[in-house]
Amino acid sequence: MNDRPPVYDPNARRKPMNTIGKVVVGVCLAFGLVFVGMSILMFIALASYGNSK
């Protein structure tokens, strides 16, 4: 039985992400960008312009 922990190999190549993974990450990043960006701008707009009725 081998109890040694796996050896870290800095030269090991990471498995490239497949297309579905890239699409999922892209959609999440885009959603995050829109959500965070619009939240910041809405905060500034409401703070300066006011919440007109």
Added chain:
Amino acid sequence: MAVGVAGGAVGATLRHLGTGLRRLVSGDRLTLLAVLGLGWVLLAPELAPALPYGERAEPNAAQFALTAFGLVLLTGAYLRWSAVGLGDGSGWWPWAWAYNSAIVVIKFILSPAAYRNTPTTSLGEFVWVGLVAMVFYVVGLVIVFHAAAHRPRSKLAVVAVLVVVAVAARWVAALVLGAGGEEYFRHVYRGAGVLLPLLVAATAYLAVEAFDRAAERGRALQDGFALILVHHLLWVVVMVRMFD
């Protein structure tokens, strides 16, 4: 000798500003940015009712936030496209995107808020003073351009100079333009609370970092100048569209 060097620097600056203007009107990617930006500032207010607070009486905060958001994205897309297209791997464009985004927030959110809070100023006066304020943006940009060329020991000192220029702009405008200018800047500063001084300082810092990283500072000046022109022209369209 010193006069010759100064004259050369002025000439180089004017050449870059002229090139920026020529690129803007000659079908360059900048022209595409201006056309897409114009389409967006006309369309965005119609889309705002789908957002929170967007159904409130027009013009409302959601309309300005959505307009600014689209312009921030378009500006980023242009700068990245421009940098990658030139094979410029110096990494200056995210900083340029950041300082231009701060300018977009000032022009498309804080400025309309200032107008709304300035009931005694007519739209024509307000737009005129806002266009005069554009000169101060260009002066700030030129200062950053020359400061980066001389590799200052302290970037914070350059930022401090820019903030002083921004504050001085208020008093110069008040002197040159009379009560209209004074009122514009008073309301811009008061309406935005501490947001505006913070944004001005942040814009100055980000611009200094952008020019410090730029492999081609002349190109960065051209882009910065053209973007200031585009944003101010679109700002006029927005002000007329929303308040006239």
